[in-house]
Amino acid sequence: MKRLISHIKTEEIKKILLISHPNADPDAFCGLHALKLILNRILSNLEIEIFAEGLSSLSEQIAAELNIEISAEIQNFSPDLVILFDVNNVNNIGPISEQIKLDTKSIIIIDHHAAPPNIEDYSPLSVIDDNAISATEIIFDIFDQMDIQLTPEEAFLILLGMLYDSRHFILGSLRSFSIVPKLIESGADYSRAISILRIPMSRPEKIARIKAAQRLEILEIKDWIILTSHVSSYEASACRALLNLGADVVIVTAEKKNEVRISARSTTRFYEQTKIHLGKDIMEKLSSIINGVGGGHATAAGCNGTQNAKEANEQIIKILESLLQEINNNNQL
Incomplete structure (x- = not known):
């Protein structure tokens, strides 16, 4: 990430688009917003937009609870840099992918899925760790290694993403368990996170399962x-x-x-x-x-x-x- 920060400074990047997969789940949605907050805090004069082709029902609930808005479309925004988050391929971001391929000078991937072939050819500064339980876990690691202290809001968003993708740590690892106390120390409210992630199953989802x-x-x-x-x-x-x-x-x-x-x-x-x-x-x-x-x-x-x-x-x-x-x-x- 230090290379990415240096890249942003040296290339005089002013506009960044943070984007994830369609129907963004809480790991993707919370990670996008946490990344925006952190980058805006440590780098000045940046214009950052977040985009996802729709949110999952649980992400919509989180957005409403935390009063977070996310762009449903990108208009008149030509980014100098695109960061793909919780998605490892520009083809996986929905219809906007063709526009991204044509207009973007630089693409960075932050993800916990297996790296696609030839990623170094088009995204040499990417951070991909398929041993991570969640993509938000990678955000924590990146800024922890840079000794950047998280705010309570940033820590809470990362905790939400980790809880969701680990299925409340049923899939947790020693690494992910070690991160949680640090997030709580930074001000994340564990009980509130558990409460927000509880959502009754909708009737259509029940019928689909049956x-x-x-x-x-x-x-x-x-x-x-x-x-x-x-x-x-x-x-x-x-x-x-x-x-x-x-x-x-x-x-x-x-x-x-x-x-x-x-x-x-x-x-x-x-x-x-x-x-x-x-x-x-x-x-x-x-x-x-x-x-x-x-x-x-x-x-x-x-x-x-x-x-x-x-x-x-x-x-x-x-x-x-x-x-x-x-x-x-x-x-x-």
Whole structure:
């Protein structure tokens, strides 16, 4: 980050656009705002805009609770620098991506998903750590290493993002647990954060989960239980629900006119025993099939595109079968 700060100063950057993925979740939304607050505080004469192609329902609740506004569109703003946050590829930020590619001189990525190929070619100053539980965790690390003390508001935003992406630290690591006391020392209110992140499940989301269960198909591959299903929306929520039924891997597809979204989840046990990374080994390989992009984490990943949902699902199963057969063959040697 010191190189980034130096880059901003030496290149006389005056306008920065902070941007994340569509339907920005609390890790993305809170991280964007925390990053804006910190950069505005440590660097003078900067004009910073935040943009995301829509917010999740929980992010909207947080925005209302904290009185935070985020741009729904970017007009008459030509940034000198774009920082992609909680997203590792400019193609994953929605329709604005083409404008960003054409108009932007410099792109920086801050993310906890696996780095895309050839990232050094177009974003040499990026900070990517796929061992981090959340993207907001990376923000803390960056400024902690620079000995920059967080304000209570900044610390609270980072705590919200970490709590959300770690599922209230069910997925926590020693590193993430060690950060929380420091955030509280900086003024973050842990009890309030827990309270804000509680939101009743909406009726449409409940129905999507039930329909996903009604439509599920069960496959057994090398003693692993694989579930597939389809819904019109809330595919990530449906994935989580089906995984809790006892599956090892779940694939849920949402398809509308000219839009295909596929969400995948696996258990930690599945990843630890097979080392199959849903983001790298599966979702990234679907880009050409769905005419879009895919990626994510070892146990949670997804892809977004415009076509061939059925073909993409068939390819996912083929990849899983091939990888699991290879693992089985190796174990017999």
